[in-house]
Amino acid sequence: MNCALEGNCIKAFGKAIHALSRIGDELWFDPTVKGLALRSVNSSETAYACFSFSPMFFHNYSLASDQATKPIRCKLPMKSLLPLFRTSITNERNVERCQISVDNPNDRVMVQFFCRHGITKTHNLCYQESSPLQAVFDSHFCPNVLKGPARLLANMVMHFQRSQEEVTLSISPLRVSLRNFSEGRNEHVKMYTEMSLHPDEFDFFQSGGDSAITFCLRELKALLSFAESLSLMISLQFGAAGKPLCLSVEDTVLEATVVLASLNDYDSRGPPLPTKTLEPTMSRCTDATARDNLSSERADMEVVPSSQGSPTGPPESLLLLYNSKHLQVSTADVTSSSPASSMICSLLFRASSSERDDENCAASVLACDSEVEEDEDPGGIAELSSPQI
Amino acid sequence: MPLLTHSQDDDEQYVLVASLDNAEVFQEFTITEDQVGLQINLTVLQDCLSIFGGSTVPGGMSTTLRLCYKGYGYPLTLFLEEGGVVTVCKIQTQEPEEPIDFEFCCTNVTNKVILLSESLKEAFSELDMTSEVLQIIMSPNQPYFRLSTFGNAGSAHYDYPKDSDMMELFHCTTRQSNRYRMALLTPSTKALALSCKVSVRMDSRGVLSLQYMVRNDDGQICFVEYYCCPDEEVNDDD
Secondary structure, X not given: OEEEEEOHHHHHHHHHHHHHHOOOOEEEEEEEOOEEEEEEEOOOOOEEEEEEEOHHHOOEEEOOOOOOOOOOOEXXXXXXXXXXXXXXXXOOOOEEEEEEEOOOOOOOEEEEEEEXXXXXXXXXXXXXXXXXXXXOOOHHHOOEEEXXXXXXXXXXXXXXXXXXXXXXXXXXOOOEEEEEEOOOOOOOOOOOOEEEEOHHHOOEEEOOOOEEEEEXXXXXXXXXXXXXHOOOEEEEEEOOOOOOEEEEEEOOOEEEEEEEOOEOOOOOOOOOOOOOOOOOOOOOOOOOOOOHHHHHHHHHOOOOOEOOOOOOOOOOOOOEOOOOOOOOEOOOOOOOOXXXXXXXXXXXXXXXXXXXXXXXXXXXXXXXXXXHHHHHOOOOOOOOOOOOO | OEEEEEEEXXXXXXXXXXXXXXHHHOOOOOOOOOOOOOEOOHXXXXXXXXXXXXXXXXXXXXXXEEEEEOOOOOOEEEEEEEOOEEEXXXXXXXXXXXXXXXXXXXXXXXXXXXXXXXXXXXXXXXXXXXXXXXXXXXXXXXXXXEEEEEOOOEEEEEEEOXXXXXXXXXXXXXXXXXXXXXXXXXXXXXXHHHEEEEEEEEXXXXXXXXXXXXXOOOOOEEEEEEEEOOOOOOOOOO
16 A cells, blocks of 8 residues: 655644544554545544545555555554654654555555655554454434534533543434533532533424433544544434444545444433442443442343353353344454453444454354445455444 | 763773863863863763752853862862852762773874754754664765664664765765664764754764764853764664
8 A cells, every 4th residue: 555645634644643642652554545644543442533644645556566465464563653653743843745555565654744955754663464343333224413514513612621531412303412421430520511502503403302312422522633623524324322432524425433332321310410330330441340239230231141051141252232133242353461341331333354264154243234335345344334433 | 171080891892082172162271281181070070060959041140160180189169159149069089990992083084073952953853762883884875874773663764865964974985774772872973962063973983973062151162072982783885
């Protein structure tokens, strides 16, 4: 794969990497004919981001390699790539052109900057070959949809303290509100903040009734910061508590999607003040250990039986608890070491492998209805119909 | 009046010379002998010079310094004055050690470039510090002048073409590639930060000479010279 970026696109690309670095520690690099996709997932697999750049985004983009082999799909440590795209470096006054290539004879991802004064900076980064990361989430079925300029939401979130980890987004046909969320562990909530907006403030508003979801603010801010810098619109799609929240930003040449797990809050319509204690409680944003009293919540868990025949009930690892007829669950490639609690809903991310694992192929994970088309895709990625994650 | 400091360990050798070649830098300069040599502790000198806080805010109060030395056996006396307050520092002197002579002479120089510091400052601020060495290639052909690092993430190369407008002088006769320990080079970045131009020279043995031209507030020029031996472990042409 070989591509070149010029001018403002270098800055936008850098901002995408910044946003991805706030999600996870590794960057999945996936060049395809449809463009270049950069993905990341956090360690607890509760946040996933994908930034896709169409070939039109680039000054030139080609997948052809000398050996005519398949394009290399890999992952890189975020700390290798992030320093290269510091704002001071990608400033258009400094950099005239950026060239990125994989499949080169050096066996590295090469990022080259052609700067002013004729100076050339070449970085050859070590990578690890890896199947692409993919989250399966169909936002079409979300009853609640909000669309507006990123600035609108940015103005809402700026009022929360920087240390605020989680927020609750509530929606009703009459209003949208965002409030800080505090689990029982904080006995004294120092400050309670709530921002409300009238539906008319949004460019598009759809409410499927009253609902509220709680999710991590950090990843929302990461995407907002990206969207705001490019003055783009952002859309939020979500359902009831416990279902994932899908954030997306779109432009003619790029698309960014962030999918966040949300807290399975039994009292989603509770009083505005977060005085109740959720049991068992733990932050989704950090790796958590399972609690003993899961059994009481078992009835409320939406667990899809594991294809490997392991018993339903408290999952041994962080599993998908999102009930959808389109999805099957397998613990096959889940590498997270943190068992889930029933209070936690998360997304299962499984790198779809190009070589099917025979033992698991009978119940390929994260396959949606379009799985039948997977055979045509040599990469073996379970593609969603929409959005283009 | 060269002021010399050096570090000498078995495999860590560099010399940093701050030289105030221009007597006009001083408002007053009197010397009774041809050459006076003394040795003092650098940290103590630094502490004394910044006794008034060491603020470098321009337009703020400036400190005046008077250096006096009566001769062998006497301490080096510093009179520092700022805003009417005078501080007297007397620093114990030591027997001057024989400084390492890198025997770097102009006739032995194979490659030389002069760069505007601005571009080198940028490069040094971006250098991958996980790399143990900095490789410098100077060549009459591509890549002309290259700084390379080999860190945990991979390798990085900064290339300066010979016709760059940051390159004031380019005079390379043979291709040379040498690696220098990063830890030895980082002290020189302070001088780089103050300088407006840098001359980079390599002699036939690969010893590196960096000369930083520093212009002070009055427009006076002084030089800081830095010498560093190549890393002996790996010294192959790449």
